[in-house]
Amino acid sequence: MLIDTSTIGLVEVEEGTKVLPPNLIITSIDKVVNWSRLSSIWPVTFGLACCAIEMMAAGAAHYDFDRFGIIFRGSPRQSDCVIIAGTVTKKMAPVVRRVFDQIPEPRYVVAMGSCACSGGIFRTYNTVQGCDTFLPVDVFVPGCPPRPETLMEGMILLQEKMRKEQARWSMWR
């Protein structure tokens, strides 16, 4: 049976989403999936260096990441995002890659700090010059270390990115 939308009180609350009071919502699967995904980003607790301290501060009481639905998880298998917080050394790179590989799809990478973005002040024999050399990075957060607010901005950018994705719920491989 086709519903004639002009006769019943469907209200368009935003582009592509209509609401029929009290509780019927018409929207696309993309929107629902993206919305639920971006409201509960669970990053792995994976501190590498100094930036990890600011990441901890961001998770603690004052800045309170939990209100964005960002809750740190101990195991990569339960999370969907990794924040590379700190200097990646060559000795550590295989481990970082392994942790990333263990995260189930869909997964995201945030490079936090100058070190993770570009190697920072350490242009030496054992530092990787930017973790984008071996990881697909979604958001770069500059700073040495970035303030918790900056990291927060980075996570909001990541959410924006997730909001715009299309069909990342299908068998896309």
Next chain:
Amino acid sequence: MIVEVNMKFPYMKMDPLAIAERIKEKFPLEVVDVVSFRDQVSVIIKKEKIVEICRFLHDDPVLDFDHLRDLCGVDYLGKKEPRFEVIYHLYSVRHRHMIRLNAQVSESDPKIDSVTSLWAGVNWHERECFDMFGIKFKGHPDLRRILLPEDWEGYPLRKDYPLKGPEKEWSGFAEVLEKAKKYREFDWEG
């Protein structure tokens, strides 16, 4: 449970030059030179009797160097002969005096006896010195690289090692790069 006391137990602080004199008295053939700079004294010694000298400093009740602050290497490439020096910073927690021993190690025979039998904490310092300078410590229980991966080539803190590392990438990291390249086609492209 906590006892709070002011630090007022008696101690006998010795002048570092006097300590150097004592070492010289005891091992006249081993001491090459005594250098004093800003109230600190380095005793430059030959490496052969390093364990004996350290044992003497450790066990002598007047000297009583019970705390090895630090052990490290220095590379004097082209500046001094022999090329390397292994530096021991000794401190006595009881008597509060300090001395520095510089043991000369040549490039052709980069080996020195380990002092792990005297101070347990020196274990990792010696491993690090081996890692960074390639100086081998004879009698060390577990002499492996510590900071760098096992199969790393070269000794970074030597003066002829480039700061940015050699041309050839460490095999472990090259593998990761290879793997990342291979998996890139599976990445989500939006």
Next chain:
Amino acid sequence: MEKVEKILETRELNVNMGPQHPATHGVLRLVLEIDGETIVNVTPYVGYLHRGIEKLGESLTYFQGLPLTDRLDYVSAMSNNIGYVVAVERLFGIDPPERAKFIRTIVGELSRISNHLLWLATHALDIGAMTVFLYCFREREWILDLFEMICGARLTVTYPRVGGVRNDVSQEFLDSLYKFTEEFPTRIPEYETLIDKNRIWLKRTVGIGVISAEEAINWGLTGPTLRGSGVQYDIRKHTPYDAYDKVEFEVPIGTNCDTYDRYRCRMHELRQSNRILKQCLEKLPPGPVMADTPKFTLPPKDFILKDMEHLIHQFILITKGPTVPEGEIYVATEVPKGELGFYFVSDGTGKPYRMRIRAPSFVHASVLSRLCVGHLVADVIANIGTIDIVLGECDR
């Protein structure tokens, strides 16, 4: 019966812990050899954060090397800076003015408090007390705000300079610091009520990781980790630097040499640090904050902007570095974790010929193989916590 025994042979199990593990405080990796639940052997693996700071320091001038020290022990960056500048000052043979010394003592003790708070937070979190974590971070944020007030950065501060400090502190900062020193002693009992007599806390810390005084010295332990074993070794008392010989404080020591005593030591140190802060506030003398030694210290910024001579002078100092007397020097300072030593070999140029960092965490990490043996697997976490290591400093 015999047959069964033959089939059911027992052997030790190897378990890998880390480098990605929430309770290893960074990127420490341990390989545990366990027999059932009991630990037979522990092999720590470090170096996952080896950034080559010692090598990098050789290619930078004495002034440029300062920011590297923030990244060593990033939990108490201020103390590291102080350690570095004190060592370089000794090498140059200059003496900072009184006011700078007092300001350095203030920021050093603030950073000690913030370090111990973070230590308590993570240590308690690992053992299972979540609330302490949130409480400690509340006060830590306060201290970081104070740091921000004087230098604009929260973590990597780079505030002390060779020959003094970067800029004078404002009255506003002193007021807030005064408020902090009044308020902070009332916060310490808050943490203590949470865990001091907590049955789980006691079960997991008393009698764990016991190391006797002689053995602790022999292993090279320093700082509160050593003082928990009852050794009065504090560099602030032994060879005073900055203003530590002008303030009164006590050095708390433990008697039982275990994890619980080390925890009590650190709690007492919080109180003593607060006491030092108060005295510094009272005694803070007026005057300049930078030594007037044109050969070694940078001219004040106002002058650089106004006249040519100072500009050229600064340019030369920055690009070439100062002309330093030849020699070698080892200077140790008491950072929250223990003894931080800098060993410089100078060859007369503006760059150190060799810069060696004696990091307390490096030595402390090595003692893990001694502390854990014979305990249960769960106690490994308590032992990692009690020695208070930071891997940035351990690996350099």
